[in-house]
Amino acid sequence: MKNIMQTIALLEMALTCATLLVWLLQRNFEAQMPVAARIILALLLTNLFYWPLGLFMQLPLAAYIRGVTGDLSVVSLLLLWSSVLLDRIDPRNTEAHFVPMGFKVAIVVIAFSFYPFALGLGMLDPYGWGYASIGFLIAVSIFAAILAIANWSKGTFIIALAILAWSMHWHESANLWDYLLDPFLMLWALLACISSMRRKRRERLQSGFLFRAG
Structure with a gap:
């Protein structure tokens, strides 16, 4: 059960980081992306944060970020997403x-x-x-x-x-x-x-x- 909770927490953090990147991209390029494009891009970026990159990192990027920020509230997650x-x-x-x-x-x-x-x-x-x-x-x-x-x-x-x-x-x-x-x-x-x-x-x-x- 604890492993399942940790997996959920990492997925949430990975999706949150990906969502923030999507928001930054839209702000910097001042472009209105279709909803489908935003979701697909966020899912692709989520994989980047969720899976270990190997070489110099033993844990996923999301794990390191979560170690600093802790878990966000469900209200924060849903508002952002x-x-x-x-x-x-x-x-x-x-x-x-x-x-x-x-x-x-x-x-x-x-x-x-x-x-x-x-x-x-x-x-x-x-x-x-x-x-x-x-x-x-x-x-x-x-x-x-x-x-x-x-x-x-x-x-x-x-x-x-x-x-x-x-x-x-x-x-x-x-x-x-x-x-x-x-x-x-x-x-x-x-x-x-x-x-x-x-x-x-x-x-x-x-x-x-x-x-x-x-």
Whole structure:
């Protein structure tokens, strides 16, 4: 069973690295690739990261990268894979991957509330809630329902799959938090929020300049 989990983890990391390369290629060449082409290219690159290259490497590239980053949450994986491989991408516009700003802000708020206490600040231990806490599971389900009400069904689907993966012990961790949140997801959401605030500020300044009297 442990070998199966490790194989799954390596495949996930290999596909994640391949997906990031596909995204970088589209950004650098400013080209819109068809969905089928993106998927095929990602699968080909996945093999590059999954299989040992021999010579100077005894392990796959994905194993070395995983050793540094650890396992990503299911939410991070599904957001990345679906946004880059399945959604329509405008390489000149990073906001083309439509993820509601409210979701990004929620991730930042939750992460900044969670990590300090999980790392030992204070007596509260929110990480412990992830071990089969009915209350926490209900709270996550309510959050998923709010995403559906906000008309972002993709987010609801992603949260539901994360819960399903946790219930099936898809990863080595038995804690629901590890399926929902990771530092890279927090960093992405934080940078996206900062970028959005800067862009809105720049737009206000430009609007004020254009419509300035005289």
